[in-house]
Each structure stands twice: as structure tokens, then as C-alpha cells.
Amino acid sequence: MLQGLIQRTCLVAFNTAQTILVRQKHAFDRAVLKPKVRCHFPKPREVKRINVHGWDTRMSTPEGRRVLMRRILKGRHNISH
Numbered sequence: 638m639l640q641g642l643i644q645r646t647c648l649v650a651f652n653t654a655q656t657i658l659v660r661q662k663h664a665f666d667r668a669v670l671k672p673k674v675r676c677h678f679p680k681p682r683e684v685k686r687i688n689v690h691g692w693d694t695r696m697s698t699p700e701g702r703r704v705l706m707r708r709i710l711k712g713r714h715n716i717s718h
Contacts, residue, residue: 692717 695701708716
């Protein structure tokens with residue numbers, strides 16, 4: 638009985654660890670989070686908006702990554718431009 642309990646506990650811990658690793662691996666995966674491109678030929682103002690508030694700019698700094706993670710955890714539909 639004790640051995641079965643230990644095996645089940647180990648199995649649950651292993652499954653939880655796998656889930657955490659999978660989530661961390663895909664936490665900032667652009668293909669998963671941002672599948673659609675908004676526009677192929679943006680206007681000049683859209684270019685500026687994308688350069689200032691875009692995904693690559695957010696990912697380039699720790700503060701930007703914090704902004705993205707906050708929006709992901711809140712469940713925002715549009716994470717960035």
C-alpha cells in the first residue's frame with residue numbers, strides 16, 4: 638500500500654514537472670501567441686507604432702517581457718502590435 642502511494646505521488650509530481658516545463662518552453666513562443674500578421678504593408682504611423690510597441694521591442698528588454706507576461710496572464714486577445 639505504501640509503495641503504491643509513493644508511485645502515485647511520484648507520477649503526479651513527474652506529470653506536474655512536465656506540464657511546467659512545457660508551459661515555460663512555450664511561454665513566449667511567437668508562433669503560439671501571435672499567429673496572425675495584422676498587415677503586410679503598414680502605413681508610416683503603423684510602422685512607428687509597431688517599432689515602439691511591437692513584439693520585438695517588448696521582447697528586447699526585461700521590462701517589455703514583464704509587460705507581455707502580464708498581458709498573457711490576464712488573457713488579453715492582442716498581446717502586442
